[in-house]
Amino acid sequence: MIRPSWCTQSLLNNCYCLVFLLLAIKAKGWMVPIGERIHNFAHGLALGVTFSQDVILGVTATIAVGLHELHHELGDHAILIQSGFTHYKALTFNFITSLTAFIGISLSASEVCQQRIFALTIGIVSLYFTC
Numbered sequence: 335m336i337r338p339s340w341c342t343q344s345l346l347n348n349c350y351c352l353v354f355l356l357l358a359i360k361a362k363g364w365m366v367p368i369g370e371r372i373h374n375f376a377h378g379l380a381l382g383v384t385f386s387q388d389v390i391l392g393v394t395a396t397i398a399v400g401l402h403e404l405h406h407e408l409g410d411h412a413i414l415i416q417s418g419f420t421h422y423k424a425l426t427f428n429f430i431t432s433l434t435a436f437i438g439i440s441l442s443a444s445e446v447c448q449q450r451i452f453a454l455t456i457g458i459v460s461l462y463f464t465c
């Protein structure tokens with residue numbers, strides 16, 4: 335991304351530069367991190383619930399999520415780059431976004447939450463197979 339000539343190193347000017355740089359990001363560049371936070375939160379719920387039931391089940395779910403996330407994150411990175419992020423900012427945004435999985439893991443510790451997640455999962459899988 336090219337900085338405008340008025341972006342210098344002064345503190346006040348850096349605030350304007352940051353706003354300018356954030357506004358230069360295309361809309362889909364903001365949609366990916368927002369959607370990805372919800373997505374990673376759901377992964378955290380799934381991993382927390384599966385580990386709470388059985389360690390082998392949790393490891394299996396972790397491997398499945400890891401394999402699924404490999405190509406998913408590469409695609410997200412490509413979208414962020416096309417939207418105007420630098421490689422460093424795209425990696426930083428993806429890392430920060432992935433931390434929402436820990437919120438899901440911590441919420442899945444309660445037994446009430448685990449039961450609701452299992453009920454929701456069974457309902458979604460049932461809908462998937464009936465449609």
Ligand SMILES: [Zn+2]
Nearest residue numbers: 373402403406
């Ligand atoms: Zn995923």
